[in-house]
Amino acid sequence: MSYAQHRKIIDADSHVIELDDFLMAAAKEEDKSLIPAMSSQKELPVIQEGLDRGRELFAKRQEDPSVMAKFEDSILDNRKSGWNRIGAFDSGERSHALDVFGYSMQWILPTFAFHQIAHTDSSEVLDRGAQNFKQSNGKFLFLGRKAQGYWLCSFATWTRKSARNNAGRFCGRLLLLHDRYQRTK
Numbered sequence: 001m002s003y004a005q006h007r008k009i010i011d012a013d014s015h016v017i018e019l020d021d022f023l024m025a026a027a028k029e030e031d032k033s034l035i036p037a038m039s040s041q042k043e044l045p046v047i048q049e050g051l052d053r054g055r056e057l058f059a060k061r062q063e064d065p066s067v068m069a070k071f072e073d074s075i076l077d078n079r080k081s082g083w084n085r086i087g088a089f090d091s092g093e094r095s096h097a098l099d100v101f102g103y104s105m106q107w108i109l110p111t112f113a114f115h116q117i118a119h120t121d122s123s124e125v126l127d128r129g130a131q132n133f134k135q136s137n138g139k140f141l142f143l144g145r146k147a148q149g150y151w152l153c154s155f156a157t158w159t160r161k162s163a164r165n166n167a168g169r170f171c172g173r174l175l176l177l178h179d180r181y182q183r184t185k
Contacts (some may be wrong), residue, residue, distance in 0.1 A: 009108040011098070017082035018113045018142060019089045020051060023129070026136035033130045041115040047081070054083025058090060062123050082111070089138045110137065 009149040016022075027035055039046045061068045071086050075097065087094030104117055113136065117129030 008104045009102060011101070011103050013109070014106050015082070015109050015111040016113075016137075017054070017085070017088040018110050018136075019055070019083075020046065022089070022113050023111055023116060023132050023136050026139050027132040032134055034119070034122075034125050034128055035132060036114050036116055036125070038112050040138070041112070041119060043115045043119055046112060050081040050083050054081060054088060058088075058093070059083050061086070075100055108141070113137075 018038070022038070023035050024032060039048065057067075057071075061071055068086075074080075075086060082088055085097075086100070087097035094106070094108075098104075110133070113133060117125055117133060120126060120129075
């Protein structure tokens with residue numbers, strides 16, 4: 001499908017459209033009670049029907065190759081909910097979508113999970129939430145063979161030095177944390 005032919009294409013602006021259990025799946029047991037529900041954040045509203053439909057369509061694509069083929073044929077159709085698209089929240093399927101596009105690699109940004117923990121006055125939620133955020137994104141990157149991550153984080157309790165110290169390689173994939181914004185009261 002790609003017009004790239006012999007050229008290498010790296011997609012530099014894509015998002016994980018996380019499911020509502022994205023952070024919980026990687027969270028330590030003692031941190032689970034601290035992590036707010038994805039639906040509780042108001043900065044980027046979560047539409048539960050879209051999320052549920054995304055899960056349903058993902059299962060159909062995995063079970064029926066003809067359904068997957070239909071989604072491949074309409075991969076450029078932006079009218080679908082983000083959760084409905086190939087590779088929205090599953091890293092293996094994301095690698096397949098990159099093959100359909102003909103991309104060599106993709107830099108991925110978070111969508112909903114960041115807002116789950118970033119807009120709080122609790123230092124504990126920020127600190128421990130950031131660690132779980134880092135783990136869940138690292139897991140996504142590890143499972144996808146073509147995904148690289150560039151995660152912009154704005155946690156007030158992290159200094160530039162601590163952000164640099166916490167940046168690193170997770171499972172062979174780059175996970176960069178950057179404290180570009182300062183929280184204001």
